[in-house]
Amino acid sequence: MRLREAWLPLLLLAALGIAPLAGFAASYEMTLMARMMILAMAAVSLSFLVGGAGLASLGHAACLGVGAYAVVILDAHGITDALRVLPAAIGAASAFALLTGAIAIRTSGVHFIMITLAFGQMAFFTAASLSAYGGDDGTTLYSRTELAGTRLLENRLVFHYICLGALALTWAACAMLLASRFGRVLRAARENAQRVEAVGLAPYPFRLVGYVIAGGFGGVAGFLLANATEFVSPAILSWQRSGELLFMVILGGVGRLWGAILGALVFVLLETWLAELTPHWKIIFGPLLVVSVLLLRGGLSSLVAPRHG
Amino acid sequence: MAEPLLRLADLRKHYGGLAVTDGVSLDVMPGEIHAVIGPNGAGKTTLIHEITGLVAPDSGQVVFAGRDITRLSRPARVRAGLARTFQITNVVAGFSALENVALAAQARVGSSFRFFRAATSEVALNEAALAVLAEVGLADRATVLAGALSHGEKRALEMAAALATRPRLLLLDEPLAGAGPEETARLIALLTRLKAAYTILLVEHDMQAVFALADRISVLVYGRIIATGTVAEIRGNAEVRAAYLGEDDA
Numbered sequence: 001m002r003l004r005e006a007w008l009p010l011l012l013l014a015a016l017g018i019a020p021l022a023g024f025a026a027s028y029e030m031t032l033m034a035r036m037m038i039l040a041m042a043a044v045s046l047s048f049l050v051g052g053a054g055l056a057s058l059g060h061a062a063c064l065g066v067g068a069y070a071v072v073i074l075d076a077h078g079i080t081d082a083l084r085v086l087p088a089a090i091g092a093a094s095a096f097a098l099l100t101g102a103i104a105i106r107t108s109g110v111h112f113i114m115i116t117l118a119f120g121q122m123a124f125f126t127a128a129s130l131s132a133y134g135g136d137d138g139t140t141l142y143s144r145t146e147l148a149g150t151r152l153l154e155n156r157l158v159f160h161y162i163c164l165g166a167l168a169l170t171w172a173a174c175a176m177l178l179a180s181r182f183g184r185v186l187r188a189a190r191e192n193a194q195r196v197e198a199v200g201l202a203p204y205p206f207r208l209v210g211y212v213i214a215g216g217f218g219g220v221a222g223f224l225l226a227n228a229t230e231f232v233s234p235a236i237l238s239w240q241r242s243g244e245l246l247f248m249v250i251l252g253g254v255g256r257l258w259g260a261i262l263g264a265l266v267f268v269l270l271e272t273w274l275a276e277l278t279p280h281w282k283i284i285f286g287p288l289l290v291v292s293v294l295l296l297r298g299g300l301s302s303l304v305a306p307r308h309g
Numbered sequence: 310m311a312e313p314l315l316r317l318a319d320l321r322k323h324y325g326g327l328a329v330t331d332g333v334s335l336d337v338m339p340g341e342i343h344a345v346i347g348p349n350g351a352g353k354t355t356l357i358h359e360i361t362g363l364v365a366p367d368s369g370q371v372v373f374a375g376r377d378i379t380r381l382s383r384p385a386r387v388r389a390g391l392a393r394t395f396q397i398t399n400v401v402a403g404f405s406a407l408e409n410v411a412l413a414a415q416a417r418v419g420s421s422f423r424f425f426r427a428a429t430s431e432v433a434l435n436e437a438a439l440a441v442l443a444e445v446g447l448a449d450r451a452t453v454l455a456g457a458l459s460h461g462e463k464r465a466l467e468m469a470a471a472l473a474t475r476p477r478l479l480l481l482d483e484p485l486a487g488a489g490p491e492e493t494a495r496l497i498a499l500l501t502r503l504k505a506a507y508t509i510l511l512v513e514h515d516m517q518a519v520f521a522l523a524d525r526i527s528v529l530v531y532g533r534i535i536a537t538g539t540v541a542e543i544r545g546n547a548e549v550r551a552a553y554l555g556e557d558d559a
Contacts, residue, residue, distance in 0.1 A: 179427040181415050188401045188412050195399055199413040199474055200387035201421060209422070 009258030040264035045217035054190030059120030065237025067222025097215025138233020253299025320369035331532035347529035392476035402456030413473035461492030
């Protein structure tokens, strides 16, 4: 990424950091911002896949869901410490990504989209059949995960900055990965897999590792989402949620990781604002999304920072 | 006599009733530039696919540097030292010329499963890439996006990427296809330079270029090698003239 571009995402993150101190500390505002940051984090990890590796997954919400369900399931069995719950959430989401990715990445294009959608739906129906954990109705997380024996996550401000830190870390880590040797292979394979093979590298293992890494970040987002809402239902891993994440990436601009942050913020803000205006907000929201895709070829991020060349 | 670097032993490939590769045997000796020519539909492309690993032959062997690579994957063949260029230009358009070659350089040295350091700041990779770019005359175009290079430059870039894998054999699939007269002259000059340092299997339509560059020529017609020999021998071969040269040079 060009250095002069980095101030834009940093500005976004700084704004989120200052917001609770600058008068946006009401309960619903904090809830909204946490939701924004967590979805932004999921969108960034999806952008890493779509824009970086060229893997347009329509099942990314499943990784969130697996992470979120890990939290409530462990909680139901009395395991509530973040030091155990978070690694479990990451591990479960990564394992899900590994198992499904190992098959999905053998396909490409529309087939890849459909197979990730199918795996996502399998996860959805599995979650809906978990009658011990609420089945279709979902289940409540009775208390937030403990941090080293403390109830620090219950503190809104602490939770806010943990979400912000996780988002910043996800963005920085994905940017670093894409710039590394590993990322160079991913980016080259996205454009021209044949060329990667012609220099002696098989794209498959690189793509699979990328898919698992994105899944792991999705698991972290799921862990945070479960704690933010204190409730988990199969809706968290519905294909609609996957579609929304993909939309945030496209809205912000594919090919720019921080575009996904912008896309997620705008998406959640619009959704919330329109829902306040009218109960029929989806009639406005839908066409707005269509128009934004038609008019903003490079996404919102290209409005703020036009691409060169 | 020295061992051949590449040996094709009785390769056969049928598509339905059509024998596309019909018992092809061919030796590429170390240091030589061996050209394969043949009219359209002779089976040149399939033969290349069998050598590079895109198509598995029904029977027969591909032996490279004494090792049977008939069933090896495409990337594994490249790692073994069999690099290629493509008939249709094949570069990463969104990468700079330097990064295209650095990708090949990083594939050769160490692991590409490195996650932490920015690849563009790896001096050793960049220097290796720049040296190869200089070898093909693209040093001053290093920072240009590959997609913005001229056709001839892209051709040269592809060769640079192939060279950066430090190949033992270069397989050039119609390197002059689509090039204008000036570009052709420049590419032939480049190939002449490469000839001194590399063993090359050249598949090419441009007869003037083949006669100027090749040490030996094999003529492929209907999936069979009908003659192998020096330029003079092939020019003088009546069967070849009838099958091929008559059509092109008449």
